[in-house]
Amino acid sequence: MNETESLLKLIASRGSIEFDHEREGAWIEVIRKMDEVYSDLLRYEVDLEHKNAELEEAQAFVTNVIESVSDILVVCDAIGLVQQVNSAFQNTLSRSIEDIVGRNIADIIDAANGAKLVQLLKPRGASDVVDGELRFATDGGSSDLFAINSSPRHDHRGRFIGVVLTGRPIGELRRAYEALHKAHHELQRVQRQLVEQEKMASLGRLVAGVAHELNNPISFVYGNIHTLMRYRTALAAYFDAIHGKGKAGDLAALKKSLRIDEILEDFGPLIEGTMEGAVRISEIVKNLRRLSFSRIGEVERVNIERLINTAVLWAVRTKQVRVDVRMEIEPELWVSGNEGQLHQVIVNLVENAIDAMRATELPRLVVSAARKGNEILFRISDNGPGIDMDNIGRIFEPFFTTKRVGEGTGLGLWISYGIVREHGGELSAANDPQGGATFSFALPAA
Ligand SMILES: Nc1ncnc2c1ncn2[C@@H]1O[C@H](COP(=O)(O)OP(=O)(O)OP(=O)(O)O)[C@@H](O)[C@H]1O
Ligand SMILES: [Mg+2]
Structure with a gap:
């Protein structure tokens, strides 16, 4: 018997209400039901408190995560009013949360970025993430450049209710990239220059080799031609004597003194040698054309x-x-x-x-x-x-x-x-x- 039951019994015993056995049974039934409802209520309350504690814990966890994220996070409604931001964003702007939440995001970005913002805020389907780059307005003027991702939010009926903007500074990265790009170009230019220089150097070596190669055949072509010129003088004198021009005399003696027979004998090898020299020179030139002009x-x-x-x-x-x-x-x-x-x-x-x-x-x-x-x-x-x-x-x-x-x-x-x-x-x-x-x-x- 619980408290309510004994209380009713007490009232009954004082005689204010008369209970017969049947009625008493009905009352006890009612009381039992009330009792059950009451203990259910108690259980629900404990459950609820438990759930509430869990919810608070989950919320604290989410808040903690959002606050710990080094990327900036801004939640806007469908018309661009800021609903929530994280500390990374507050720090970027050096403003308090009260100074940001409730304002239109258009008022806290760098004025030159208006067109980009329109793209980031536009209503769209669930998985349609839009990228962009923004600078925010700070006390000192304008923040570093941020790479922004804008994800749309929808309510349970699928209506567009705003966007979540996340972003990270890329100014440093952009500068590093530009420096790298420049360095890469410079390196390519130097490399081309070096290859050119090496080409020139190997061309130089080639020319030295060619000079060396050509020196030999040219020197004997040159020597042969010199000899031929001397022979020509002797032969001319001899022919003049034969044809009665110039000084007359014993032809045989003249022939001997001018060494005509030796000259005629030497003619064959001389011409052959000269020919060989010329052939070698033309071979070298052919090689050269094949090697250095391809x-x-x-x-x-x-x-x-x-x-x-x-x-x-x-x-x-x-x-x-x-x-x-x-x-x-x-x-x-x-x-x-x-x-x-x-x-x-x-x-x-x-x-x-x-x-x-x-x-x-x-x-x-x-x-x-x-x-x-x-x-x-x-x-x-x-x-x-x-x-x-x-x-x-x-x-x-x-x-x-x-x-x-x-x-x-x-x-x-x-x-x-x-x-x-x-x-x-x-x-x-x-x-x-x-x-x-x-x-x-x-x-x-x-
Ligand atoms: N056959 C080899 N035996 C021993 N060391 C070698 C040999 N070939 C190359 N090397 C080493 O490799 C180095 C680089 O050779 P590489 O041909 O790139 O340049 P280099 O000969 O020094 O200069 P370059 O070719 O521009 O005149 C040489 O300095 C040498 O130390
Ligand atoms: Mg070498």
Whole structure:
């Protein structure tokens, strides 16, 4: 029996109300029901309090998260009135929350950004997020530039009720990006300039090689022509005597004194020699045209044997040192590419090898090219000291050189690496176990 029941019993016992047994039963039933309702109410209240506490906790959590977010957050209604902001936004504007909430967002952005704001506030479908960039009005004038995302809000009936703007400052990023962009352009310009310079340098080496090559045949063509001119004087004098002009006398004696017979004998070899010189000069000129005038990007079928032979010859000639050169080149190998550029690669590698073998007693260079499947494998080996293990990771970097100032730019391998890569291969370097270095690359066979 609970409190209400005993209270009723008490009233009844005082005689104010008469209870018979039946009525008493009905009353007790009513009281029991009231009791149940009461305890339900109590339970609901406890539940409610519990739920309320949970809700408060959840709200505190959300607020805490929003406040901790370093991005700015602004909630606006459908006409742009600010409903809520986080501290990151207050800090950006250096204003109190009372000074922001309730105002139109148009009044707190930088005046020049009006058109962008219209885009960010426009009503739209649920998943339609709009990006933009804004500056806000601050006490000091204008804030840093912010990258803004605007997400629309809708009520439970799907009506547009405003937007949530989130954003982060990008001024610093933008400045860094612009600086990077500028630096990148500058780097590209310098790189182009360097490639040009290296081209000029290799052109210079080529010209030196050509001069050296041409010197020999030209000097004997020149010498032969000199002799022919002397012979011409003697022959003219002799013919004058035959035809009765000039001084008469014993023709036989004159013929002897003018050495006519020797002259006639010498004529054949002289003309042959001159002819050979001329042929050699024209060969050199032909080679030159093939090597240095092929335009960048011009692709042709390149014969490997001829390519390597000419390149190695140029490089060895230019360096003017005695090197035991061994060629191990399979015949009839072809690649498609730019002959002038590939020539430059071989020249660079051979020149490096020769430089490396400067102090080697019996310098030996082995250049090989062989077919392996669908590729042609090129190898250039020397018996120099090999590449210093500390440097092996850096030799392909631009400007990396161990040569003295003026002796190397450190661009040879960098440029060669680029050319080989453009031709579909990869230039690599290794030291041989028995000493010396080997540079190798493979190109697709044509
Ligand atoms: N065959 C080799 N043996 C040992 N070291 C080498 C060999 N080839 C290259 N190197 C090293 O790699 C460095 C870079 O070579 P790279 O051809 O790029 O420049 P460089 O020869 O120094 O100058 P440049 O080619 O512009 O005249 C060289 O300075 C040298 O130290
Ligand atoms: Mg070099």
